[in-house]
Amino acid sequence: MKRKHNSELFLLLYLGILSAFGPFVMDMYLPAFPVLTEFFGASSSMVQLSLTASTIGLAAGQLFFGTVSDKYGRRPALLTALGLFMLATGGCLLAGTILDFIAFRFIQGLAAAGGIVLSRSIATDxxxxxxxxxxxxxIGAVNGVATVLSPVGGGILSEYGDGWHGIFWF
Incomplete structure (x- = not known):
């Protein structure tokens, strides 16, 4: 019986982390906006557009990954979302222009939506x-805590890590 309890705890933590992708994508890099403005030589409006792009990606991705997971299964959809998230995050780190960064932020939001949708779908199944x-x-409580802690963690990573790159490496 102990083994079942451990697997439920693992599943809860795993689903909680998946559901926290949204707050991490949206809020964690907010403290680095001034540094991003300077790094890309862009206006603050263009850097803020990266937040808008990721929000649109989160919305569209929920529709996409919900449908895909119903048709092809939770596991392939989740693996696709996680792989796409990692690639988009790498793209953000390597972006040479603010427009590249915005495009990768859209893809990152799209992929993060898979974690949000699938965390609830897996629990429901x-x-x-x-x-x-x-x-x-x-899961909702973990998501709420992540929403509060993300900007704080982003500020710490930005200050003591590798600037805005440290946030995306995390």
Missing amino acids: RYAIGKLARMLAL
Whole structure:
């Protein structure tokens, strides 16, 4: 019985981390906006457009990954989302212009949406009503904590890490 409890705890942590992709994508790099403006030699409006692009990507990605996971299964959709997220994050790190950065932020938001949608879908597939409500509440709590801690963590990584690059490496 101990093994089942451990696997439920692991699943809860895993789904919580997946659901936190949204706040990480949206909020973690906010403290680095001034540094990004200077790095790309862009206006603050262009740097803010990267936030808009990732938000649009998050919205579109939820529609896309929800449909894909229903048709092809949760695992292939999740692996695709995670792989695309890693590639887009690498693209953000290597972006030479603000327009490249904005495009990669859109893709990053699109991919992060897979984690948001699939964390809830996997919980729904796995648990019955009573247990499902508890799991979704805990996943939501992790998401809420991530929303609050993301800008703080981003500020720390930006200050003591490798500037804005440190945020994206994390």
